[in-house]
Amino acid sequence: xxxxxxxxxxxxxxxxxxxxxxxxxxxxxxxxxxxxxxxxxxxxxxxxxxxxxxxxxxxxxxxxxxxxxxxxxxxxxxxxxxxxxxxxxxxxxxxxxxxxxxxxxxxxxxxxxxxxxxxxxxxxxxxxxxxxxxxxxxxxxxxxxxxxxxxxxxxxxxxxxxxxxxxxxxxxxxxxxxxxxxxxxxxxxxxxxxxxxxxxxxxxxxxxxxxxxxxxxxxxxxxxxxxxxxxxxxxxxxxxxxxxxxxxxxxxxxxxxxxxxxxxxxxxxxxxxxxxxxxxxxxxxxxxxxxxxxxxxxxxxxxxxxxxxxxxxxxxxxxxxxxxxxxxxxxxxxxxxxxxxxxxxxxxxxxxxxxxxxxxxxxxxxxxxxxxxxxxxxxxxxxxxxxxxxxxxxxxxxxxxxxxxxxxxxxxxxxxxxxxxxxxxxxxxxxxxxxxxxxxxxxxxxxxxxxxxxxxxxxxxxxxxxxxxxxxxxxxxxxxxxxxxxxxxxxxxxxxxxxxxxxxxxxxxxxxxxxxxxxxxxxxxxxxxxxxxxxxxxxxxxxxxxxxxxxxxxxxxxxxxxxxxxxxxxxxxxxxxxxxxxxxxxxxxxxxxxxxxxxxxxxxxxxxxxxxxxxxxxxxxxxxxxxxxxxxxxxxxxxxxxxxxxxxxxxxxxxxxxxxxxxxxxxxxxxxxxxxxxxxxxxxxxxxxxxxxxxxx
Numbered sequence: 001x002x003x004x005x006x007x008x009x010x011x012x013x014x015x016x017x018x019x020x021x022x023x024x025x026x027x028x029x030x031x032x033x034x035x036x037x038x039x040x041x042x043x044x045x046x047x048x049x050x051x052x053x054x055x056x057x058x059x060x061x062x063x064x065x066x067x068x069x070x071x072x073x074x075x076x077x078x079x080x081x082x083x084x085x086x087x088x089x090x091x092x093x094x095x096x097x098x099x100x101x102x103x104x105x106x107x108x109x110x111x112x113x114x115x116x117x118x119x120x121x122x123x124x125x126x127x128x129x130x131x132x133x134x135x136x137x138x139x140x141x142x143x144x145x146x147x148x149x150x151x152x153x154x155x156x157x158x159x160x161x162x163x164x165x166x167x168x169x170x171x172x173x174x175x176x177x178x179x180x181x182x183x184x185x186x187x188x189x190x191x192x193x194x195x196x197x198x199x200x201x202x203x204x205x206x207x208x209x210x211x212x213x214x215x216x217x218x219x220x221x222x223x224x225x226x227x228x229x230x231x232x233x234x235x236x237x238x239x240x241x242x243x244x245x246x247x248x249x250x251x252x253x254x255x256x257x258x259x260x261x262x263x264x265x266x267x268x269x270x271x272x273x274x275x276x277x278x279x280x281x282x283x284x285x286x287x288x289x290x291x292x293x294x295x296x297x298x299x300x301x302x303x304x305x306x307x308x309x310x311x312x313x314x315x316x317x318x319x320x321x322x323x324x325x326x327x328x329x330x331x332x333x334x335x336x337x338x339x340x341x342x343x344x345x346x347x348x349x350x351x352x353x354x355x356x357x358x359x360x361x362x363x364x365x366x367x368x369x370x371x372x373x374x375x376x377x378x379x380x381x382x383x384x385x386x387x388x389x390x391x392x393x394x395x396x397x398x399x400x401x402x403x404x405x406x407x408x409x410x411x412x413x414x415x416x417x418x419x420x421x422x423x424x425x426x427x428x429x430x431x432x433x434x435x436x437x438x439x440x441x442x443x444x445x446x447x448x449x450x451x452x453x454x455x456x457x458x459x460x461x462x463x464x465x466x467x468x469x470x471x472x473x474x475x476x477x478x479x480x481x482x483x484x485x486x487x488x489x490x491x492x493x494x495x496x497x498x499x500x501x502x503x504x505x506x507x508x509x510x511x512x513x514x515x516x517x518x519x520x521x522x523x524x525x526x527x528x529x530x531x532x533x534x535x536x537x538x539x540x541x542x543x544x545x546x547x548x549x550x551x552x553x554x555x556x557x558x559x560x561x562x563x564x565x566x567x568x569x570x571x572x573x574x575x576x577x578x579x580x581x582x583x584x585x586x587x588x589x590x591x592x593x594x595x596x597x598x599x600x601x602x603x604x605x606x607x608x609x610x611x612x613x614x615x616x617x618x619x620x621x622x623x624x625x626x627x628x629x630x631x632x633x634x635x636x637x638x639x640x641x642x643x644x645x646x647x648x649x650x651x652x653x654x655x656x657x658x659x660x661x662x663x664x665x666x667x668x669x670x671x672x673x674x675x676x677x678x679x680x681x682x683x684x685x686x687x688x689x690x691x692x693x694x695x696x697x
Contacts, residue, residue, distance in 0.1 A: 005253065012060070012136040013256035014053055022052035034130050036186070036329075041130075046098025053134055054083055054096035057141040064140045065096060067104035067126035069147040070157045070457060072112040072563045076288050077147075079106045080140055102128050104145065111147075112566070113155060114559025123150040129158060132285050135255050144285055153556055157459035160551050161281060164466035165189055167549035171470040172326065172334075174477035175353075178486060179346055186329040189466050190446075191283035193458050194274040195290055196265055196318035198306040199241060201696045204688040205304035209586075213578045214571075215308035215455075216373065219587065219670055221677040222314040223691035226268065233266045240697050241271065244301045248273070251293050257286045266382075267315035268694040277323070280462045287320075287458050303697075309453035310376035312690060317377035318454035322461050325446035326350065326469075336445045342399045345490050352497035353472035354447065355390060358440055359501035361468040361545075362388040362525045363536040365440070365451070368461040370530035370564060372571040372658075374453035379528070381511045384439035384451050386533075387519045387526050389506040391438035397507060403491075404498045437510035467551050474549075530568050531655040537561045565651035572658040576642050576666055583635050586686035587673050588628060594684040595624045620679060627676045634669040641665040 010017070019028055027048045033039045041049070057065070066078040083094040104126035111124070125148055132144035147156035154160050165188070172187035205211050210218040227233075237245065245262050252259040258276035265272045273294075275286055291307060298305040310317035326334040334350045341347055358365065365388050379385035392400070435441050439451045449461055476493055483489035503522040508515060519526065527533040536542070538554075538561050546552035552560070602617040641661045648654040677689065688696075 008250060009253045009258075010256040012254040014056055014134040014136075014141075015256060018056055019052070022056050023048065027052075031130065041098070041102070043098055046102055048098075050096045050098045050101035053101065053141060053143075054094065057136055058083065058094060060136055061139050062136055062141050065100075066140055066142055067106070067128070067145040068142040069106075069126050069145045070284075070288065070459065071147055071155060072114070072157070072560070074455065074457070074567070076292070077106070077111070078140075078142070079104070101143065106147075111155060112563045113149065114562035114566075124148065124155060125150070129162070129281070131162075131279070132282050133256065137255065153553065153559075157457050157463075158281070158284070160463050160556070161284060161459045161466075163551045164463045164470070164549070165280060167470040167551055168326075168466040168473070171473035171477060171549075175349070175473050175480065176328075178477065178480040178483075179349075179490075184328045184330055184332075187334070188327050188329070189280040189462060190277045190325045190327045190333075191280045191458060191462060192275060192277040192323040192446075193283060193287045193290075194261075194272060194321040194323070195287065195294075196270060196272045196320065196454050197294055198267070198269050198311055198318065199244065199271060199298060199697065200269060200304045200306065200693050202299070202302050202304045204693055204696055208687050208693075209582055210575075210578050211304070211306070211311070214575050215306060216311045216376075216575075217313070217690070217693075218575055218579045218666070219582060219673045219677070220313060220690045221674045223689065223694065226315045226694075227266050230266070232264050232268050232270070235264045237262075237264060238697055240301065240303075244297060244303060245271075245273075247300070248293060248297045251297060252290065255289055255293075257289055259290070265316070265318075267312070267317075269697065270316065270318065277325070280324075280458075280466065284457060284459045284462065291455065307455040309371070309373035309455065310380075312694065314690075315694070316382040317380075319377065319383055319450060320452040320454050320456065320458065322449040322452055322458050322465075323443070323446050324449060324462065324465055333445050335442075335447070337396070341396065342402070345487070345494075348399075348403075348494050349476065349490055351396070351442075352494045353476060354469055355501050355504060356475075356497045357465075357468035357472040358388065358390055359504035361464070361471075361542075362504070363527065363533065363539075364464045364468060364542060365449075365461070366525065366527045366533040367537045367564075368464040369451045369453060369456065370533045370568070371453055371456060372530060372568045372575075373455070374451075375529050377453060378451065384437060384510050385516065385526075386451075386528050387510075387516065387524055388439050388451075388504070389510065389519065389524065390447075390504050391435040391441040391507055392505055393435075393442060393507065396442065397505065400498045400502070400505075403495055404502070435507060435510075438506070439510065463551065467546060467549055470549050471545055529659050531565070531652075531659040534561055534564050534568070534655070535652065537564075562651050565655045569645075569651065569654040569658050572662055572666075573642065573645065576638060576662050579666055579669055580635060580639055580642070582686075583631060583669060583673060587676065588631055588635070590680060590684050590686040591624050591628050591631070591676050594680050595621055595628070597681075597684075598624075624676065624679060627672060627679075631669070631672045631676065634665070634672050638662075638665040638669050 019031065023031065027045055030041065030045045031049055034041050064080040064082050066080045068076060068078050071077050083096055084092045085095040087093045106124055106126060126145035129144045129146055134141060134143045146159040148159060149155050168189055169187050173184065176184055208217065210216065249259050259273060260276050261274040263272055273290060275290065278286065294305045307318065328334065337347050338344045366386060377383045441448045441450065452461055479493060480486055480489055503524065538557050543554050543557055546557060547554060598617045598621050602614040605612040605614050645654065645657050645662055648657045
C-alpha cells in the first residue's frame with residue numbers, strides 16, 4: 001500500500017521528476033530559472049518544453065491539450081485542442097509547439113468583464129504559468145494559465161494573485177535586507193485550505209429544484225434532530241462516504257494535490273477535507289481541483305456534493321479556512337515565533353505588519369469573502385461575524401501588552417498537560433488555546449482566515465492578504481532604510497503598531513452579542529451584507545493601494561466590483577424565481593390536495609354517523625386553509641418585488657434592491673411554507689424533507 005501511494009502521487013503531473021526525465025539538462029535549468037526568478041523562456045527552450053510535455057502526456061493516453069484558467073465566473077474554464085496536425089492528405093502527426101504552450105486564444109466575449117470589454121470585442125489571451133505544474137486529466141493535458149483581454153487587462157484570478165505575490169516578495173525582501181539577511185532571494189506566501197462540503201443522495205438531490213438551481217434549500221422545516229447532540233462531528237465515517245473519500249484521495253493524489261485530512265464536520269451529512277501547505281498560487285489551483293473532484297467523484301458514488309455556504313437552515317453551513325503564512329526560499333517561516341517570541345524581533349515585526357494590515361484594511365478583507373451565499377452564514381453562531389478582528393492568544397497578547405506598556409514580559413515557563421491517567425503520556429501544553437469563533441486567528445505559526453465561503457476561490461482573499469501585508473512591509477522598509485539605529489527603529493515600529501492597531505485584537509467569543517457592541521465602540525467596521533461591503537472596494541484609498549503595488553489597475557478594480565455586484569444580484573434573482581416556481585407548482589398544490597383529502601375523510605365520517613368526530617380533520621383543514629391564503633399572498637408579494645427589481649439596471653442599485661426588498665420577501669414566503677410542511681402527511685410532501693436529505697446515507 002505504501003509503495004502504491006508513493007507511485008500514485010503526482011503520476012498525472014508534469015512535475016519536477018517528469019521534467020528531469022524528459023528535458024535536456026540545459027532546458028531543465030532554463031525552465032527552473034523561469035519558475036524561480038520569473039525569467040522569460042527563449043523560443044527554442046519553449047519548443048523543447050512543449051515537445052517533452054506532449055510526449056509525456058501522449059504516453060499516458062492524452063489526445064488533447066487545454067489552457068486551464070480561472071475567469072471571474074467562480075469556476076475554471078478550458079478549451080480543448082487536439083495534438084494532431086495534417087501530414088499530407090491522409091496522414092497526421094502529433095505536434096505541440098512552444099508558441100501553443102506559451103499562449104492560447106479563447107473567445108473572451110462571454111466571460112464576465114465588468115465593462116472591460118464590449119461583447120463584440122472578443123479576443124482574449126491565455127498565458128502559461130510555469131510556476132504551476134501541468135497535469136493530465138480525462139485524456140487531456142491541462143496547462144495552468146493566466147487570462148487577459150486583448151488590451152492586457154486581467155480577466156481572471158490568477159494574474160492578480162501572481163502580481164500580489166510579487167508585490168509581497170519585493171517589500172518583504174526590503175525589510176529582511178535591512179535586518180541583515182542578504183541571502184534570501186524570495187519570500188513566498190504559503191496557503192493550506194480546509195474545504196467543507198455536504199454529501200447527499202443524488203436521487204433525492206434531483207427532486208429538489210432549489211438544490212439543482214441554487215445549491216441550497218430555499219424551503220424546509222427543521223427536522224426533529226439536527227446537530228444538537230454533536231454526534232456527527234469527528235464521528236465514525238459511514239461506509240458509503242468512506243468509499244467516496246478513498247476514491248477522492250486517489251484521484252487528487254494522482255494530480256499532485258496533497259489531500260491530507262478528512263473527517264465528519266458538525267452538521268449531519270457535512271464533511272471536511274484539508275490539504276498540505278504549498279505556495280499560494282499552487283494552493284489556489286489545488287483547491288479548484290479539489291472542488292471539481294468532490295463533485296465528479298460524488299457523482300460516481302450516486303451522491304451529490306453541495307458547496308454552498310448555507311445549504312440548510314438550522315444547521316451549520318460550509319466555510320473554507322485559508323491558512324496563510326510567509327516562507328523564505330531558505331525554508332524559514334517568518335511567522336514562526338520560536339521558543340522565545342518575546343526576544344524574536346523579526347517575528348514580532350512581521351506580526352506587527354500583519355496586525356497593521358488587517359486593521360487598516362478591514363474593508364478589503366470583508367470584500368474578499370463577499371457573496372450572496374456567504375451572507376447567510378456569517379454571524380450565525382457557526383461562523384465568524386461580518387466584523388473583522390484578530391485572535392493572538394494569551395501569550396502573544398501578553399507580549400504585545402508588555403511592549404506597549406514598556407514593561408518586562410514574564411514567560412512563566414511552559415507547562416505540561418496532565419490527564420490524570422498514569423498510562424497516558426504527558427505532553428507540552430501549547431502556549432495559547434485556539435479560538436474557533438475568530439475571523440482571523442493566529443494558530444501557532446500561521447494565520448487562519450475563517451470567513452471564506454466553501455465555494456469561493458482562495459485567490460481573492462490571498463490577493464488581498466498579500467497586498468495589504470506588502471503595504472505594511474513597505475511602510476516599515478521606508479522607515480528602516482532611513483534609520484540611523486535599525487534596532488531602535490524596529491522596536492519603535494513594533495510599539496507604535498501595537499498602540500495604533502490594538503483595537504483589532506480580540507481573544508473572546510466573537511459569537512456574543514456583546515462583541516458586536518464592543519466592536520462598534522472600538523470603531524471597527526460592521527459590513528453586514530456583501531452589498532454593503534462591495535461599495536468600499538473602489539474607494540480612493542483602495543485604488544491607490546492596488547495601483548501602487550501593481551496588483552490591479554483602477555479599471556480592473558471597477559470591473560471586479562461590477563462583476564461581484566452583478567453576481568450578488570443574479571444569485572438572489574435566480575433564488576427568488578426558483579422559490580416562486582416551487583411555491584406555485586409544488587407547495588401550494590400539495591397543501592390544497594391534502595386539504596381536499598381531509599375534506600373527503602370528514603364527509604365520509606359524517607356519512608357513516610353524525611356522532612363520529614371530525615375535529616382533527618376540521619382543525620387541520622382550517623389551519624391549512626389559512627396558511628395557504630398566507631402563502632398565496634407572499635407569492636404575490638415576492639412576484640411583485642422581483643418584477644420591480646428588473647427596473648434597476650445599474651449593478652449597485654440592483655444589489656441594494658435585492659438586499660432591501662427581495663431577500664425580505666423571500667424570507668416571508670419561506671416562513672409560511674415551512675409552517676405548512678409539518679402539517680402535511682408524508683405522502684403529500686412535494687419534495688424530500690430535511691430529515692430525508694440529511695439522514696439518508
